[in-house]
Amino acid sequence: MRFKKIAVLAAMALWLPLCATAQGGDAAAASYPSKPVTVLAPFAAGGTVDIIARLLGHKLAVDLGQSFVVDNRGGAGGTIATAMLARAAPDGYTVMVQHMGLAFNAGLYDKLPFDTARDIRPVAYIGATPxxxxxxxxxxxxxxxxxxxxxxxxxxxxxxxxxxxxxxxxxxxxxxxxxxxxxxxxxxxxxxxxxxxxxxxxxxxxxxxxxxxxxxxxxxxxxxxxxxSGAKRSPALPNLPTLEEVGVKQFEYEPWYGYFVPAGTPPAVQQKLHDAVNKALQDPEIAAKLREQGLEVKSMSQQQFVDIVARDTATWGAKIKTLGLRGE
Known part of the structure; x- marks a missing residue:
C-alpha cells in the first residue's frame, strides 16, 4: 500500500503542473488581448503585407478591444522581422503577417538566426494572390x-x-x-x-x-x-490570360499571406487569434477590400495552414537549390 501511495503521489506531482499550464493557457486566452498587440510586417510601409496587416489589424482591434499596431521591420528578405518574432515572448502579443517569401528563406540562406519549423508557428491563413x-x-x-x-x-x-x-x-x-x-x-x-x-x-x-x-x-x-501566374485567371484582372494559357507549363505561383506567432504560444491563445482572423475575413467590407487588392480570401484550419507552409518550404527550397540562388 505504501508503494502504491507513493506511486499515486508521484503521478500527481507530474500531472498537476500540466494542469496548471493548461489552465494558465486557458486563462490567458480568456483575457487575450489585455494590451496592444505588435504586428510585425517584414517589409516597408505601403507594400502588400503592410496593407493587409493594417486593414485586418483595424478590424481585429474593433472585435477584440485592443490595438493591433503594425511595426514595419524590413530587410534581408523578411528574415529580420522573422528573427524578432522567434525571439519574442510566446504570449500572443507579438505576431507577424508574412507571405510565401518565408518559405524561400530556408533555401536561400545557409544560416538563419531562427529555424522556421521550430521557432515560429503559422496561426491563420488570410488568402493568396497570383x-x-x-x-x-x-x-x-x-x-x-x-x-x-x-x-x-x-x-x-x-x-x-x-x-x-x-x-x-x-x-x-x-x-x-x-x-x-x-x-x-x-x-x-x-x-x-x-x-x-x-x-x-x-x-x-x-x-x-x-x-x-x-x-x-x-x-x-x-x-x-x-x-x-495562378492556376486560373484572377478576378481582379479577368481579361488577362494565365502564363499557362500562353504556353508556360509547370509554373504556378500564388503567394499566400498569413499570421504567425512565436512557437510556444499557448494553444488557446493561438486558437483565439485564428478564430478572430477568420471572423474578420467573413466581414463583407473586409473581404471586398482584400479582393480589391487582388487577394483571394479563404478560411481554413490552422493545421491546414501549417501543412501549406511546410509543403512550400520544401518545394521552393528544392527549386532554389537547383538554381543555385543565394540570399543577401
Missing amino acids: NVLVVSKSMPVKTAAEFLAYAKANPGKVNYGSGGVGSAGHVPMAVLSSITGLKMQHVPYKGSGPAIVDLMSGQIQAMLLTIPAVMPFIQQGQLRALAT
Whole structure:
C-alpha cells in the first residue's frame, strides 16, 4: 500500500503542473488581448503585407478591444522581422503577417538566426494572390506571347527587376526564366518600390509582382500587364490570360499571406487569434477590400495552414537549390 501511495503521489506531482499550464493557457486566452498587440510586417510601409496587416489589424482591434499596431521591420528578405518574432515572448502579443517569401528563406540562406519549423508557428491563413507579369510601356510587346518571343530572340537584353536578391519578385522570375529557357538579366533593388519606378521609366523592362502592388499603375496606364501566374485567371484582372494559357507549363505561383506567432504560444491563445482572423475575413467590407487588392480570401484550419507552409518550404527550397540562388 505504501508503494502504491507513493506511486499515486508521484503521478500527481507530474500531472498537476500540466494542469496548471493548461489552465494558465486557458486563462490567458480568456483575457487575450489585455494590451496592444505588435504586428510585425517584414517589409516597408505601403507594400502588400503592410496593407493587409493594417486593414485586418483595424478590424481585429474593433472585435477584440485592443490595438493591433503594425511595426514595419524590413530587410534581408523578411528574415529580420522573422528573427524578432522567434525571439519574442510566446504570449500572443507579438505576431507577424508574412507571405510565401518565408518559405524561400530556408533555401536561400545557409544560416538563419531562427529555424522556421521550430521557432515560429503559422496561426491563420488570410488568402493568396497570383502575381502579374508587367512590362514597361516602352517595350515593343502587347501580349505575354510577344514578350516571351521577344525575350527569346534577344537573349540577355531583357532586364527584370525585383525587391532584392532572393525576394518574392526574384525567385519566381528566376524559376520562370529556367522553365522557358529565357536568358534575362536580374536587377535587384532595395525594395520593390524603386524597381517599379524604374520599370515605369523604362530603365528595366519587366517585373513579376503582386497584383495589389501594381494595380494602380496598371489602371492608370503606366504599366502594361501581360499575364497572371495562378492556376486560373484572377478576378481582379479577368481579361488577362494565365502564363499557362500562353504556353508556360509547370509554373504556378500564388503567394499566400498569413499570421504567425512565436512557437510556444499557448494553444488557446493561438486558437483565439485564428478564430478572430477568420471572423474578420467573413466581414463583407473586409473581404471586398482584400479582393480589391487582388487577394483571394479563404478560411481554413490552422493545421491546414501549417501543412501549406511546410509543403512550400520544401518545394521552393528544392527549386532554389537547383538554381543555385543565394540570399543577401
